[in-house]
Amino acid sequence: MDVNNQRTxxxxxxxxxVTNSSHGHLMARRIIYFVLGFLEALFAFRLVFKILGAQxxxxxxxxxxxxxxxxxxxxxxxxxxAVTQGIEVRSILEPQLLIAMVxxxxxxxxxxxxxxxxxxxxx
Numbered sequence: 675m676d677v678n679n680q681r682t683x684x685x686x687x688x689x690x691x692v693t694n695s696s697h698g699h700l701m702a703r704r705i706i707y708f709v710l711g712f713l714e715a716l717f718a719f720r721l722v723f724k725i726l727g728a729q730x731x732x733x734x735x736x737x738x739x740x741x742x743x744x745x746x747x748x749x750x751x752x753x754x755x756a757v758t759q760g761i762e763v764r765s766i767l768e769p770q771l772l773i774a775m776v777x778x779x780x781x782x783x784x785x786x787x788x789x790x791x792x793x794x795x796x797x
Contacts, residue, residue: 699793703786710782716742717775724771727763742771749774 720742722728728735749770756767 696793699789702789706782706786706789710779713745713778714775717745717771721768721771724766724768727760727765745778746770746774749777 716738719738723735723738730736730739746768751770752773753769755769758765
């Protein structure tokens with residue numbers, strides 16, 4: 675009887691460890707996609723603000739530009755920005771912003787896939 679109880683306890687511990695590990699990997703993937711979604715939302719705000727010619731002196735616009743500048747720094751200089759001067763507004767299209775959105779999405783996707791591969795190996 676002792677041997678059977680010991681096997682049952684070992685099996686239960688192993689199943690608990692696998693479940694906790696799976697939960698941890700799932701949580702990591704969710705966090706990565708949440709961070710990506712937040713960053714992409716900031717990029718989308720910047721894109722719309724630049725195209726519509728939002729005033730950079732506005733506090734909210736200034737905060738969005740400041741935060742996104744950090745993440746766009748590696749991409750500055752890839753392309754020239756397209757500028758259109760209207761009567762009241764100056765619209766700017768930043769192609770590097772679109773490139774950054776794609777690159778960060780691919781990086782997040784790659785990290786999530788790597789987590790999935792590593793978690794499959796541990797099972």
